[in-house]
Amino acid sequence: MRFTSIIKKNFKLLLRSKSSAFILLAGPILIILIVGLFFNGKSAYDLSLGYCAPVPNDLTRSFISSLEKNGFVVYDFNNESSCTDKIKQGVIHTCILFPQDFKVSNDQSTELRFIVDYSRVNLVYKVIDAVSEIIEFETREVSYSLTNTLISRIDSTLSGLEKQEELEERISGLEVDISKDFDSLKSGVDSIDFSTGSVSLRSLRSKLGNSQDSLDDLIVKYGEFSEYSYEMLDELEGYLDSNKSDEIRAELDLMSQEVASLQNASLDDLNASLQELSDADERLTGLFERLQENERLADSVKKIVSRTEEHLSSFRDSLSSLSKGTSGMRERLEEIDITRAESIVSPVNTKIEPLMSESSNFQFAFPFLVILLVMFASLMISSTLIIFERSSRAVFRNFMTPIDRKMFISAHFLTVLLIVLLQSLLILLISYLAMKFALFSSILSVVAVIFVASVFFIALGLMIGFVFASQEGAMMASLVLGSTFLFISNLVVPLESISQGLAGIIRFNPFIIFSEFLRKALLFNLPLSDAVLELSILLLIALVILVPALLGRNVFHDAKRYWVKRKGKRPENKLRGNADKDWLDDL
Amino acid sequence: MAGVILRIDAVSKSFLKRRILKNVSLSVEEGEILGLIGSSGSGKTTLLKSITGFYRPEAGDVRFRHFGLLKRKGAEKDPFVSVFSENSFAKTIFGFASQTPSFYENLTVRENMLYFGSLFGLKHKELESNTDILLTLMGLKSHQDNLAGKLSGGMQRRLDIACALIHDPAILILDEPTSDLDPTLRNHIWSLVKKINRRGTTVILASHHLSEVETFCSRIAIIKDGSVIDVDTPSKLKAKYAETQEISIQAYPGNYQSILARLKKKCGDIDTMDISSEGLVISSSDTKNVLHEVLHVLEKLDEELVDINVSKPGLDELFTQLNREDRGDAA
Ligand SMILES: Nc1ncnc2c1ncn2[C@@H]1O[C@H](COP(=O)(O)OP(=O)(O)OP(=O)(O)O)[C@@H](O)[C@H]1O
Ligand SMILES: [Mg+2]
Numbered sequence: 001m002r003f004t005s006i007i008k009k010n011f012k013l014l015l016r017s018k019s020s021a022f023i024l025l026a027g028p029i030l031i032i033l034i035v036g037l038f039f040n041g042k043s044a045y046d047l048s049l050g051y052c053a054p055v056p057n058d059l060t061r062s063f064i065s066s067l068e069k070n071g072f073v074v075y076d077f078n079n080e081s082s083c084t085d086k087i088k089q090g091v092i093h094t095c096i097l098f099p100q101d102f103k104v105s106n107d108q109s110t111e112l113r114f115i116v117d118y119s120r121v122n123l124v125y126k127v128i129d130a131v132s133e134i135i136e137f138e139t140r141e142v143s144y145s146l147t148n149t150l151i152s153r154i155d156s157t158l159s160g161l162e163k164q165e166e167l168e169e170r171i172s173g174l175e176v177d178i179s180k181d182f183d184s185l186k187s188g189v190d191s192i193d194f195s196t197g198s199v200s201l202r203s204l205r206s207k208l209g210n211s212q213d214s215l216d217d218l219i220v221k222y223g224e225f226s227e228y229s230y231e232m233l234d235e236l237e238g239y240l241d242s243n244k245s246d247e248i249r250a251e252l253d254l255m256s257q258e259v260a261s262l263q264n265a266s267l268d269d270l271n272a273s274l275q276e277l278s279d280a281d282e283r284l285t286g287l288f289e290r291l292q293e294n295e296r297l298a299d300s301v302k303k304i305v306s307r308t309e310e311h312l313s314s315f316r317d318s319l320s321s322l323s324k325g326t327s328g329m330r331e332r333l334e335e336i337d338i339t340r341a342e343s344i345v346s347p348v349n350t351k352i353e354p355l356m357s358e359s360s361n362f363q364f365a366f367p368f369l370v371i372l373l374v375m376f377a378s379l380m381i382s383s384t385l386i387i388f389e390r391s392s393r394a395v396f397r398n399f400m401t402p403i404d405r406k407m408f409i410s411a412h413f414l415t416v417l418l419i420v421l422l423q424s425l426l427i428l429l430i431s432y433l434a435m436k437f438a439l440f441s442s443i444l445s446v447v448a449v450i451f452v453a454s455v456f457f458i459a460l461g462l463m464i465g466f467v468f469a470s471q472e473g474a475m476m477a478s479l480v481l482g483s484t485f486l487f488i489s490n491l492v493v494p495l496e497s498i499s500q501g502l503a504g505i506i507r508f509n510p511f512i513i514f515s516e517f518l519r520k521a522l523l524f525n526l527p528l529s530d531a532v533l534e535l536s537i538l539l540l541i542a543l544v545i546l547v548p549a550l551l552g553r554n555v556f557h558d559a560k561r562y563w564v565k566r567k568g569k570r571p572e573n574k575l576r577g578n579a580d581k582d583w584l585d586d587l
Numbered sequence: 588m589a590g591v592i593l594r595i596d597a598v599s600k601s602f603l604k605r606r607i608l609k610n611v612s613l614s615v616e617e618g619e620i621l622g623l624i625g626s627s628g629s630g631k632t633t634l635l636k637s638i639t640g641f642y643r644p645e646a647g648d649v650r651f652r653h654f655g656l657l658k659r660k661g662a663e664k665d666p667f668v669s670v671f672s673e674n675s676f677a678k679t680i681f682g683f684a685s686q687t688p689s690f691y692e693n694l695t696v697r698e699n700m701l702y703f704g705s706l707f708g709l710k711h712k713e714l715e716s717n718t719d720i721l722l723t724l725m726g727l728k729s730h731q732d733n734l735a736g737k738l739s740g741g742m743q744r745r746l747d748i749a750c751a752l753i754h755d756p757a758i759l760i761l762d763e764p765t766s767d768l769d770p771t772l773r774n775h776i777w778s779l780v781k782k783i784n785r786r787g788t789t790v791i792l793a794s795h796h797l798s799e800v801e802t803f804c805s806r807i808a809i810i811k812d813g814s815v816i817d818v819d820t821p822s823k824l825k826a827k828y829a830e831t832q833e834i835s836i837q838a839y840p841g842n843y844q845s846i847l848a849r850l851k852k853k854c855g856d857i858d859t860m861d862i863s864s865e866g867l868v869i870s871s872s873d874t875k876n877v878l879h880e881v882l883h884v885l886e887k888l889d890e891e892l893v894d895i896n897v898s899k900p901g902l903d904e905l906f907t908q909l910n911r912e913d914r915g916d917a918a
Contacts, residue, residue: 001705001708002705002706002708005701005702005705005706006706008702009691009694009698009702012693012694012698013691013693013694016693016694016734017693392691392692393687393688393689393690393691393692394689394690394691394699395689396641396683396685396689397683397689397690397703397750397751398706399641400639400641400678400681400682400683400751401678401703401706401707402675402676402678402679402706402707402708403706404675
């Protein structure tokens with residue numbers, strides 16, 4: 001009852017005072033307006049750039065056209081100085097200087113020069129980012145084509161090697177055939193048993209006279225012999241003179257005929273035949289002699305064959321070492337897995353996609369804007385409320401009620417917390433409805449961050465309210481404090497352009513910490529557990545700030561009292577104008 | 588009178604080594620209207636604020652009767668408790684309307700009363716009825732929805748008193764309730780104070796307007812330089828301090844110098860004689876004899892008596908007498 005009536009009263013007071021009502025109502029509206037502008041102003045600002053190409057060629061033209069395609073407004077300049085002049089005038093944001101001979105070659109690296117105006121820090125990074133991305137893409141195109149040629153060369157070499165291997169295979173197959181031929185030839189020559197020629201025809205002839213049987217025998221034997229002779233002749237074909245073999249063959253044929261006729265001849269004829277046989281024997285002996293001649297011939301053939309064989313095997317050895325070499329080469333070439341030029345030029349292909357469909361600018365700025373609202377609203381409303389109370393005529397009557405200071409401060413605190421949370425809720429709701437933020441997936445983290453941020457800044461605001469005596473002073477202090485937090489943040493000045501020492505401090509800028517948390521919560525669904533530690537620490541700091549206010553004493557007043565005691569002056573009335581308001585001190 | 592309700596025991600208070608209250612002791616009877624008179628800067632406001640615990644004196648104590656309302660162990664043994672040790676309970680005993688009205692200017696008359704009432708923990712019904720009664724009593728009913736800051740001075744004063752009374756305190760403290768108000772409003776406020784007092788509220792008030800204090804207060808405490816020099820009923824105070832009477836004479840042609848010289852020679856028991864713009868002012872305890880002598884001297888000197896006036900001095904005169912050194916400041 002008491003508590004709620006203090007809060008109710010605070011709301012009435014805040015709403016009825018013009019200045020505070022302005023902060024209360026205009027704050028969120030202003031933020032929404034800014035957000036709206038961010039949201040609409042996606043393409044409001046074009047980046048324009050100039051270039052200077054002394055000798056334009058296909059390569060420069062392709063660069064320029066791709067810059068144009070990417071939404072840059074591109075101007076052509078004849079010389080460097082006219083281009084830089086335009087930068088100074090602010091007409092263009094950067095100047096790209098192509099070298100005299102802009103081409104890709106082995107002996108020189110081609111260099112593109114950028115001229116930027118570093119005084120426009122924010123823009124420069126944006127421009128460099130955007131332009132270099134495109135240039136990089138173009139460069140990649142160039143190196144892509146270069147690599148492509150390289151790879152096609154390798155490809156053709158590989159297919160050449162493959163063809164060579166095929167050839168080798170065929171040669172080695174041929175070689176195997178040849179050596180097989182040799183082997184059979186050798187065994188053929190070896191197996192010719194010239195000793196069969198020593199069949200004793202004379203004993204045969206004597207036996208012949210004994211019986212028909214032995215004649216038959218003879219005939220069979222002869223058949224065997226003639227068969228053998230034919231075989232041998234066949235085998236020797238190619239090594240013998242064709243005339244000679246034909247001659248032998250003809251004699252053999254003749255003999256066979258004679259033997260065949262022998263079969264049917266009578267024993268009477270046998271003698272004649274024997275006579276003839278002995279003729280034949282003579283002839284055969286002659287033949288045999290000639291055959292022995294042939295054996296010598298065969299030996300020399302064998303010798304030649306084995307020599308040839310030796311040559312062949314050494315040929316085989318060198319052939320196999322050759323094929324080993326080519327196959328190793330091929331294997332090594334084949335070990336190169338990546339053979340696509342794109343994948344060599346840009347092994348990792350990065351495609352930057354927006355997280356959501358909206359403008360990334362807005363995504364980036366929204367959490368900062370929410371915390372900005374929380375910060376300024378907390379600081380200003382809480383300090384204003386304290387000043388209201390302190391400078392109000394009602395101070396004395398409030399003191400005369402049995403409510404202690406702790407309850408007043410708590411009620412003030414809760415009042416501001418309610419207002420700030422309501423404002424944040426309003427903004428989040430609008431953003432949710434208008435921009436389809438994925439608000440509810442991380443609502444716990446979002447609420448936690450906003451809550452802790454509010455508590456933190458309200459504590460600071462209350463402190464300001466106690467330290468400063470007038471509403472103007474408190475307002476100024478809140479604004480200065482808030483602006484300091486804002487200015488030493490990434491939102492206004494890029495961290496890259498800040499000195500190291502300062503950048504270290506910035507990391508502890510509560511505004512940044514809260515904004516980062518909110519950003520992560522809103523955009524990346526940061527789970528609450530990840531932020532618990534940091535948020536608890538900040539909450540603790542806020543409570544530490546609140547303690548002196550809650551305990552009814554604060555260090556500043558104690559310090560002032562000490563100062564007063566030493567100097568013996570009475571600044572109270574001078575500062576406040578009304579001694580009644582000293583109850584803050586006199587508790 | 589139903590006994591003492593508040594006891595002030597040897598209270599001393601300094602601001603920055605300057606002693607404002609010097610050993611002040613005072614008892615307040617239940618149901619009385621106690622007036623504090625004293626020149627500006629004599630420490631009236633300081634005393635009133637020390638009584639309520641707003642200031643914490645460095646010496647002495649202020650104890651009030653708790654009527655068994657204080658629920659605390661041992662409270663029933665001693666009917667009096669210290670304002671300073673039972674601070675928040677003491678605040679429910681007192682209603683304080685300070686020299687400058689204290690309320691929220693951006694709240695309406697009614698909102699102010701409801702707000703302060705709720706801080707005293709009044710239940711909704713009681714709060715509403717108290718508010719209505721006080722609004723009617725103070726004649727603010729028709730203005731209840733106006734912003735307090737937009738009220739006239741008199742209305743603001745009445746609202747302030749209404750706020751002080753919202754929790755129906757046992758003791759109402761009024762610090763110069765009628766300063767900078769016109770005579771009709773002053774009378775209105777005084778009749779209100781009487782009404783409130785008749786309902787059983789003890790009233791302690793500080794004022795410069797001695798004639799009013801004289802008529803409305805049951806007792807008066809005279810404060811000089813932070814000390815109470817006397818406390819008594821107005822009539823007794825007057826009898827104590829006003830033994831002399833004042834005779835003012837106007838004569839024609841009005842040669843007051845020679846009249847003065849003759850009178851000085853003739854009678855011995857004249858306290859003071861002054862020549863003012865209106866004529867001759869003589870104060871004396873033996874009025875009869877002095878009047879006789881005056882008439883005699885006038886006849887001798889051929890002066891024609893134009894006007895003669897004999898008066899007993901009021902508290903105003905007494906007050907100026909007491910604070911002769913502060914004559915310029917006195918109202
Ligand atoms: N808070 C304070 N701090 C320092 N000095 C104070 C304070 N309040 C009062 N005084 C001093 O104490 C003295 C007594 O002041 P006080 O207000 O009690 O006088 P008063 O009798 O009420 O006068 P008035 O009739 O003008 O209201 C004054 O000299 C004043 O300067
Ligand atoms: Mg005063």
